[in-house]
Amino acid sequence: MQEQNTTFTMPDFLPALPEMFLLGAACVVLLADLFFPGRNRGLTWLLSLVALAGTAVCVLALEVGEHGVMTFSNTFVLDQLAILMKLAVLAASATVLVYSRHYLAARDLHRGEFYTLTLFSTLGMLVIISAPHLLTLYLGLELMSLCLYALVALNRDSAVGAEAAMKYFVLGAIASGLLLYGMSIIYGVTGSLQLDEIAAFIGAQEERHLGLVLALTFVVAGLAFKLGAVPFHMWLPDVYHGAPTPVTLLIGSAPKIAGFALVFRLLVEGMEHLYVDWRDIFILMSVLSLVAGSVVAIAQTNIKRMLAYSTIGHIGFLLMGFIAGTSEGYSAALFYALVYVLMALGAFGMILLLSRKDFEADNLDDLRGLNARSPWFALVMLLVMFSMAGVPPTIGFHAKLAVLSAVVNAGFLWLAVLGVIAAIVSAFYYLRVVKLMYFDEPQDNAPLSGGIDMRVLLSSNGIAVLVLGLMPGALLTATIAAIP
């Protein structure tokens, strides 16, 4: 950690290279789209993918030591955890772009804004991931959120879309307000915006500082909104449902990793000494999320809504990793977040694949008899559903196992038992999808849409769910190495 200098010195730009590259590339995409729109926006699409790939290359090119490097007066950090999460976010965003193109092209939604907003929101996530400082954190969060609000309203003529965007925006603003208010109290009490200094201050407190607890409550409420944990989840089903499916795919995937980063940076790195307090809130939210996620999803007929509740349930599991309060638990939560993103990409990708011009395949009935229409993609969906339900040998099993063993080791056996019960109940609606695909007659026999790029990627997505489940070692090791 370097001393604060009164004289201006040039900061080390290198650790922020990926962000700077992405920023520049996003601007290039914006301009290119303006001047060369083309008929299919192939150039924009390609450039966006190149931008994400180039950013990933930058991330990979950077060398960080065991403890990471700080720069910009300690407002930016690049450590192992950040590298892993950034790569995951970039991969998820790129997958979103591949899955979405066909759907958007068929609907007159194929605008350059989708690409630039996606790129900027990805940039926001990268900033969150690298934030050791409340300002950076908030900056990244707002960049990400504002882009997402706009994306939800991408289809201007859709009433549900506009409604969803409105709800998301208003509630998101409230949540941002709560978070910001909490942060300001923290600053007021500790006199610092830098998370390690805040941690040091809290650690030095002899007694429980009520002001900090007050701040913690606001911060946690804001975080819970971003994650979609009960009771701050109300926006989630409506937004998932109302947003165009590619946007749902985006909201449902990469931001969960950013959400993990938010919680980890703020609560673990910044306020670990208030563990007992935020743990208890998390336990409450985890229990409520597990119950709501598993039970309410059963009553849904719309896949996107069903997956929204499924997300809530998964967040309940993810929180367990934090509840454990150990390195094992944090790695398990990170692992869970990564695995969840992989599964969500597969599930929403399948909806995109089944949709076509003037047809939204977002009802459960649209999955009927998928096996008769395409045995291969029925199998892919089956793997994804099994993984979401936590059936071995898919990767979802290892994710659940990791968080459950973390909470058991931390002494919360009852929570693990509740988690298992919730998993069993939720297995009902995942298996219902399988039943519809394999045992019911198809309702329409239109060929599946989607280009070869999407088919290949979606297939590898499904295979990854299985292969990683069979060989989870590498990913597990990476998550364990990422948490100091």
Add this chain to the structure above:
Amino acid sequence: MEQVYLAIVLAPLLAAIVVGLGGSRMARAWAHRLTIAGVGISFALSLVVARDVFVLGAPVFDGAVYTWLVSDGLRLEIGFLIDSLSAVMMTVVTFVSLMVHIYTIGYMKDDPGYARFFSYISLFTFGMLMLVMANNFLQLFFGWEAVGLVSYLLIGFWFKRPTAIAANLKAFLVNRVGDLGLLLGIAAIFMYTGSLAYSEVFAAAPALVGQTTHVIGDYHWQVTTLICILLFIGAMGKSAQVPLHVWLPDSMEGPTPISALIHAATMVTAGIFLVARTSPLFELSVTALTFVLVIGAVTALFMGLLGLVQNDIKRVVAYSTLSQLGYMTVALGVSAYAAGMFHLFTHAFFKALLFLAAGSVIIAMHHVQDMRQMGGLRKYMPITYWTCLIGALALIGFPGFSGFYSKDAIIEAVSLSGIPGAGLAWWAVLLGVFITALYTFRMIFMVFHGQPRMDEHTREHLQESPWVVTLPLVLLAVPSIFIGALTMGPMLFGGLFDDAISVLPQHDVLAMLAAKGYTDAWSFLIHGLQAPAVWLAAAGVLVAWVCYVWQPHLPGVFARVLAPVYRVLDRKYWFDELYLKLFAPAGRGLGRVFWQFGDVRLIDGFLVNGTARAVGRLAGVARRAQTGFLYHYALVMITALALLMGWLLFLR
């Protein structure tokens, strides 16, 4: 040596798997080549082991080759105990099995399930070897169930025959009763000794004397008595002792080689082997020994009587098997385990011989089994006749034949025993000798002597069976004559089984017998000629001759005069009726209650579907919380925040 033991067990298993899975894709000949090779290897290696144990005096091998799992002090292992007892059993099992394999080539020649049959009998050999070579009760139970399974499969081998399906179901169900007893016995052993390994259990057994427990009500059972009776219930199922004997006659629905291998020579003797193996336990409970003795005596006499009224050639032999198993059980009951094992040993040869001879007759008769349609076969099938006669003489205990030594030893042992019930048992086994001779020679005379009674077409095609059938007959006839005299000395009196069987001095009837000086084959023969048994056997043969050769109308007269007795025998003491009309409906009724109430209503209706309904209703209610109104959502968030704040700030 471990590798040798493993090879003995695994060679038939490997052959069974290869032929069982690939049999339909390979030439027929390979089915028997592979399995015979497998069993041949086992037999050859068993001989090596037998030589090591008996000739070279190798020490007892007791070791685990594989630990399956260890749980809270319970070690579940696959291991071998190779001593005199297992060596004898291994030799018998592999030899008879080899003979039956060869014989099957001829007997099953045209059967579509050729490869399947060979696979089954090889699998059986594996199971039986696992049973007899086990060094712990778990592996014994595994082998026990494995042979039971193969027995089930083979009784129902011709699965298109309804009678075969009924018979294999019956065998399976009756054996379940016995197996439950065995399993409870093993559980009791583990409960009181904390181990399943023979050596540890037997070492801990003396400490159990005097301990009591109560099962139902206040009656205090001796622990040893309880364990032994439970184990013996298992033996009763497998060795078909009254009242669990009903499955064995019906098992004759299976192909004849199976009747010889499984239902005469090997599997049904597993119960005898079990009791002999656990002799250190049985010696501790006179009550259990008396129980064994009484059951055995009843089986020996009353099952023999049933053999008198059977007309199916295989059923005669089957009832004779029941009766002989009764003899072995009687020997166990008077602590003459060695005599029981000796009779098991000799019986395996001559009973397998009799069955295979009966099978040879059945081949010649084109699968007609009713003796009333036979007669005069002697001149058509001389080899079968002479070998069958040898088997019959051995069975009735003709002086000098192997059955004579083993059966007389049992009768002598019973007469010397002081255990309660021995007096009654003596009369039963003695009378049994007469009955045995009567029904055996009734069969011989009806099949091979007198006037031919079959139709013209069958008679024209009568001929001796091919060499693959007669060779095993001859190879089995040789030991049926000589093996008894050759092995009597060491087996009964030479302490051959001393490393495996333990007998308390006050129970040791064989030692008393030895004290009388008849310890070699010759003097035993001389002594036997002065005892009533031989003359009773002779009387039996004579009566059979009178009734079935000289005055063939006599049996009809007897049946009329003794109509009530005949009816009792013909209905087999109404055991089947008892089970079918009392136990089976009671069991089904109980099952129906559990099914209708316990499963359908309680588990399915209330627990499974009830939970699902409850969750569904909850989901229906909970989804309404999602009103869709923005201000509701905001309100929920703010309320939640306020509650959290209140909780954290004021309630802690």
